[in-house]
Amino acid sequence: MNPIELLDYAGVTVFAATGALAASRKQLDIIGFLFLASVTGIGGGTFRDIILNLPVFWIANSGYVMICAVVAMFVFFAAHRLESRWKLLLWLDAVGLAAFSVMGAAKGLAITGSPVVAVVTGVLTATFGGILRDMLAGEPSVAPETRNLCHRRPRGRHPVYNRRSRRTAAARIGPGGLRRGIPGAWRRTQIRLGLSILQKPPWPAAGRHSVK
Template sequence: MTPVLDLAGIFVFALSGALQGVHKKLDVIGMAVLAFFTSVGGGVIRDLFIGVQPAAFRDAGYLLVPVAATVIAFFWHPQVERAMPGVLVFDAAGLGLFCAVGTTKAMYFGLAPVHAVFLGVCTAVGGGVIRDILSGEMPTLLYDRQLYAVPAMLGSTAMAVLYTLGVRGFVATLSSAVLAFAFRILAMRYGWRAPLARGMN
């Protein structure tokens, strides 16, 4: 992932974290904490599993972008809320990019494809899990009724298959990201939901 795309994805996820802080009536520090962990938490989890220093602790952009998102949400959250359909599209794009790149990095460091898929999904949804826990909500990952983790799993699996077949680089990343993005958009458009246990509504 190029730095620009990386930071764009971080910004969108940070914005969702900061807005969660607004909904929970947190102060600006609480908003910033949610913004930071929502945007970089998944990547930190991935890097710790791999055994490398998290990129979030090496580049100032990973801190400054969540701060910028917090400022925007703090002053202009009503306007951002009204623009949420557009934000959700960018969020879906970030989901696709993060799952593909997370899987690629895991395989580059020698993990088996199945483990790489797991870390790809962690990269994409891990920040949201941390956000929900910190804000006192049940993580949406545990009841994926809006099909958020499923697209990430699909994109990560595609990336792992392509990487194994020797198809790597921009084409593989873009293809996997677009697959996850498209599935997420279709799920939002048509209201697709993950099934509940038999007999449960």
């Protein structure tokens, strides 16, 4: 398994977990867990592939759907044992955003060679599944919080794009380009998580699946 596939699987896994945690907070049944986990886990990548006119990734590889199902069932039986699902959701949301933003930007740049498209696909891949999750769960959305999502990029060369020709930039996407993107993704995770933890959970606690 190459680093790009590993990052894609990791992003689907953690976003599926956030969808299942949202279902836990709403005290849904196992079908609700499976639905929210799947929509959150594969929603962003599905939208990305549609706008890039590519085969939808989880149709070509049903393993992604199986990951969402396994994560949903695990969270269904384990979520109520967690001391604070809000903090865990923040961690997973931050990791998922970082992983999917790099993956989405890399795929958009590799397909089109356009940095503008890379930015758009990175943002959509990272946020669309989470926005769907919050809309379907009827919760305040975590993703559009600008003070969480927006921050200055550290000085230096962009992890997946430079000023060379579009062909050269597209050719750089791969394990080497991805390795350059991972440190930036980790910094993005730390910044988002740190800013998010300063806020109180916006969701009300309720019942067996309540959050402290």
